[in-house]
Amino acid sequence: MRKVSFGAGAQFWAVFVVCGHCALCRCSAAEADFTAARRRMVEEQLAGPGRDITNRRLLAVMGRVPRHEFVPTDYRAQAYDDHPLLIGYGQTISQPFIVAFMTEKLEPKSSDKVLEIGTGSGYQAAVLAELVSNVYTIEIVEPLARRAEADLKRLGYTNVIVRAGDGYQGWPGAAPFDAIIVTCAPDHVPSPLVDQLKEGGRMIIPVGSAGDQDLYVLRKKGGKVEKQAVLPVRFVPMTRRKETVPQP
Numbered sequence: 001m002r003k004v005s006f007g008a009g010a011q012f013w014a015v016f017v018v019c020g021h022c023a024l025c026r027c028s029a030a031e032a033d034f035t036a037a038r039r040r041m042v043e044e045q046l047a048g049p050g051r052d053i054t055n056r057r058l059l060a061v062m063g064r065v066p067r068h069e070f071v072p073t074d075y076r077a078q079a080y081d082d083h084p085l086l087i088g089y090g091q092t093i094s095q096p097f098i099v100a101f102m103t104e105k106l107e108p109k110s111s112d113k114v115l116e117i118g119t120g121s122g123y124q125a126a127v128l129a130e131l132v133s134n135v136y137t138i139e140i141v142e143p144l145a146r147r148a149e150a151d152l153k154r155l156g157y158t159n160v161i162v163r164a165g166d167g168y169q170g171w172p173g174a175a176p177f178d179a180i181i182v183t184c185a186p187d188h189v190p191s192p193l194v195d196q197l198k199e200g201g202r203m204i205i206p207v208g209s210a211g212d213q214d215l216y217v218l219r220k221k222g223g224k225v226e227k228q229a230v231l232p233v234r235f236v237p238m239t240r241r242k243e244t245v246p247q248p
């Protein structure tokens with residue numbers, strides 16, 4: 001009987017092809033898990049009873065944006081769970097419901113230009129980027145700003161501009177804004193942000209100290225500002241100087 005020999009090289013390629021195929025399977029299985037977790041997040045944590053997020057465009061966007069791509073690898077399995085997660089430098093990515101709640105209150109329109117203070121992971125900016133025309137976002141921790149910028153670029157978000165700096169002053173060069181979202185808590189509403197809001201514009205901002213914060217919706221009408229408390233919350237404080245920022 002004739003013996004068929006593939007030779008060492010052929011064996012190597014056979015092993016490589018088989019393993020490569022397995023790796024791909026694992027990867028697409030993980031993606032399918034993330035997709036299913038994201039769907040559950042939307043149905044149970046956002047649109048579900050007691051949560052009542054109703055903006056359909058927003059629900060569709062949050063069912064699409066890959067939140068797991070914005071969290072450290074060690075926490076990816078928890079990316080769609082109902083709580084905030086650590087992202088390094090003592091900072092957090094907000095709970096999905098809080099992202100949805102704040103975004104819904106901004107009443108985002110596809111022609112809007114939006115300013116975010118507190119880029120963090122870049123996830124909130126990505127959600128906004130799918131709903132509005134342009135997003136400007138400022139992060140005081142420079143390495144977080146650079147990481148979020150890289151992640152947003154890698155995922156194809158071309159309508160977001162990230163700046164490292166103190167967001168208290170807003171972004172005068174790009175003002176006025178249709179909407180402003182602040183995802184860190186100052187002890188008062190920064191007046192530069194109010195000045196940079198368009199007539200008819202909306203702002204959502206947590207205000208207060210560590211144990212005593214409320215989320216406020218502000219609306220500029222006829223040059224005046226209406227302010228309404230909508231939810232007790234717990235956000236990281238708005239820091240003012242780079243040297244006060246914690247290390248990773």
Ligand code: SAH
Nearest residue numbers: 093118120121123124140167183184238239
């Ligand atoms: N929106 C983020 C969550 C942000 S957590 C996300 O989707 O992941 C709040 C962020 O605000 C932190 O990263 C913190 O470093 C940042 N921050 C605190 N004070 C700030 C300031 N004065 N200007 C800009 N960013 C600030």
